[in-house]
Amino acid sequence: MADMYPKPLSRLIAAFEMFPGIGRKMASRLAFHLLTMDDERIQYISESIRDAKAGLSYCSVCCNITQKDPCDICSSGRDHSVICVMSSVKDLMAMERTCEYDGVYHVLHGVISPMEGVNPEDLKIKELLRRLDGNVKEVIIATNSSVEGEATAMYLSRLIKPFNIKVTRIAHGISVGTEIEYADEATLIRALKGRTAI
Amino acid sequence: MLIENIILKNFRNYEYQEISPKKGINIIYGRNAQGKTNILESIFLSSTARSHRTNKDTDLIRNLQQGYFIKIEGKRDEEPFSIDINCTKITSRSNKRIIKVNDISLTRTGQLMGVLNSVMFSPEDLTVIKEGPSERRRFLDILISQINPSYFYALQEYFKIIKQKNALLKSVYEGGKNRDLIEIYNLKQAKTGSKIIKERKIFIEQINMKSKQNHYDITKGIENLDIRYDCDIPDYSGDENDFYKAIDKIKDKEIRVQSSILGPHRDDIEILLDGMNIRDYGSQGQQRTAILSLKFAEMQIIKEKTGKKPVLLLDDALSELDLLRKRTLLDKIDTNQTFITCTEKRKYMTLDDNISFYFVNKGTVKSI
Numbered sequence: 001m002a003d004m005y006p007k008p009l010s011r012l013i014a015a016f017e018m019f020p021g022i023g024r025k026m027a028s029r030l031a032f033h034l035l036t037m038d039d040e041r042i043q044y045i046s047e048s049i050r051d052a053k054a055g056l057s058y059c060s061v062c063c064n065i066t067q068k069d070p071c072d073i074c075s076s077g078r079d080h081s082v083i084c085v086m087s088s089v090k091d092l093m094a095m096e097r098t099c100e101y102d103g104v105y106h107v108l109h110g111v112i113s114p115m116e117g118v119n120p121e122d123l124k125i126k127e128l129l130r131r132l133d134g135n136v137k138e139v140i141i142a143t144n145s146s147v148e149g150e151a152t153a154m155y156l157s158r159l160i161k162p163f164n165i166k167v168t169r170i171a172h173g174i175s176v177g178t179e180i181e182y183a184d185e186a187t188l189i190r191a192l193k194g195r196t197a198i
Numbered sequence: 199m200l201i202e203n204i205i206l207k208n209f210r211n212y213e214y215q216e217i218s219p220k221k222g223i224n225i226i227y228g229r230n231a232q233g234k235t236n237i238l239e240s241i242f243l244s245s246t247a248r249s250h251r252t253n254k255d256t257d258l259i260r261n262l263q264q265g266y267f268i269k270i271e272g273k274r275d276e277e278p279f280s281i282d283i284n285c286t287k288i289t290s291r292s293n294k295r296i297i298k299v300n301d302i303s304l305t306r307t308g309q310l311m312g313v314l315n316s317v318m319f320s321p322e323d324l325t326v327i328k329e330g331p332s333e334r335r336r337f338l339d340i341l342i343s344q345i346n347p348s349y350f351y352a353l354q355e356y357f358k359i360i361k362q363k364n365a366l367l368k369s370v371y372e373g374g375k376n377r378d379l380i381e382i383y384n385l386k387q388a389k390t391g392s393k394i395i396k397e398r399k400i401f402i403e404q405i406n407m408k409s410k411q412n413h414y415d416i417t418k419g420i421e422n423l424d425i426r427y428d429c430d431i432p433d434y435s436g437d438e439n440d441f442y443k444a445i446d447k448i449k450d451k452e453i454r455v456q457s458s459i460l461g462p463h464r465d466d467i468e469i470l471l472d473g474m475n476i477r478d479y480g481s482q483g484q485q486r487t488a489i490l491s492l493k494f495a496e497m498q499i500i501k502e503k504t505g506k507k508p509v510l511l512l513d514d515a516l517s518e519l520d521l522l523r524k525r526t527l528l529d530k531i532d533t534n535q536t537f538i539t540c541t542e543k544r545k546y547m548t549l550d551d552n553i554s555f556y557f558v559n560k561g562t563v564k565s566i
Contacts (some may be wrong), residue, residue, distance in 0.1 A: 112379065114366035119376050147358040147386070154382050183346040185307050 009035075061131065063107045063124040065089050079103045081137040085128065085156065087111045087149065095142065103140070106131065111148040112155060120155060129159065138166040145172040145190065171196075199239065199509045200273045200535050201317055205254055207267035208260040210236035210375040211561040218565070222552030227543050232558045234539040238318065238511045240405055241537065243280045243511075244270045246340055246525060247307045255293050265293070270314065274506060281314060292449065307373050308350040311343050315506050317497040320513035323489045331466035338371045338467060341496050342401050345503045356390045359383060360458050368456040380449060388442035394430055394462040395437055401499075408495035409488075418486055423488055424470040430459055478519040502534065502542065510536040 016027035023082025059071035082103030086092045108123040143149035157167045206212040211233045219325040226234045248404045259266045265286035282298040297304045343350035363383040407423040413423035432442045469476045500508045510533045
């Protein structure tokens, strides 16, 4: 079908198809929309893509995405003795929005999942271990509570234990503002197991 | 439990059908291959989120259609409830299913468990005795899940762990270097797995007690039925550490065969008649009677645990019993609502309960 389009157009469609979650239909919709846009906007889009790719890199300390190295968080006066391990930059941003956490981060860029061929060496684990000098007192593992997230957490905790550093796991359970009545059983069971003394 | 209305859309051979069952006995009759069992299947599906005949949801969609819809409305202790199942085909193999209870979408399938309790007697039940261990595990898993949602979640998690572990074993076998990662998955397998085994053992004990009594009643004390959980894990006391040690020991073998070969996903249930395995030594009639004793035990347990009388679904199940046995069995049944499929109308006329008749012909149902 795409062969009927002029070559540049079918190339553009193929380019959009490279994005996750975008199929042929959506790709051609985006491509045709692009054709209707004025040059200024096109320029803006292509520059944004180029700048993002050229101007951003991984922080050499925490592997967060950053414009300068080390990143803003790593070069700030925050508590460097606590490292919170996240599986993605998106998760890190969510944690940052809390304005509650004053330690630093480490981004793994994924979780261990043999089914999808993601092994420990594909994650930024070496980079994490390199950071564990005498100054680090606690590592908080904040991966999801899925089977993959749990396995990753367990794997990390075993690697870190020999360093004699406290390893903690974030709590999972009922989200704040949710009424217990509406929480599903799996969540409630989790919450019950992770209860704390008051 | 009482079902008052059923709507089927593009489900099996039904294009659109509304049925309003009554309290008491609902007899669904018609010639072969007209869609009698499909009605029972839709009720069972709304009760357990799975079909008693297939594991593929796409099999349930009417030919050439893109999805099916089921709505069941009824009462549970005088409280009205409704269940909607909406399934859409994505590819020929995969589909998306949305289940709603009282018009609220469920976030997890497990939340459906226990909304509508039902027990099905069907010719497929015999597979529990005749086929391999997976059928017996399936029987047990469906029963426990209906009563204990956390079992259902543990089961889901366990299968996910096994899938990941098997993928890992395969990659280690092919020369991947993450052998040490197996330990992590073994720990998780042992933890979730021992939860499953513990629950299964408790249930088997209850099923054994009840089905033993049922079998005694039906056979007038001639035969002795025994049901045991057969766990393959050596030196297993129920402690997850024993489980871990056992799978740790066979690590190399598991890598070689690239599969997890020990655990609740490989366990079996032994059904013994007078001490002999009924699968190998029982006659057709003995097997049939044993499965009835077992299914009755299932119903008694559901009633005991939930305090609700389950809806009874009899798919051609009593057709081979003589009238006397049929009556003893139906007398034993304690339920508000029964659905029976059969080929002729007159067969059950001898029963004195409230009986409603439904005639099924080529995918349409008529109340007679």
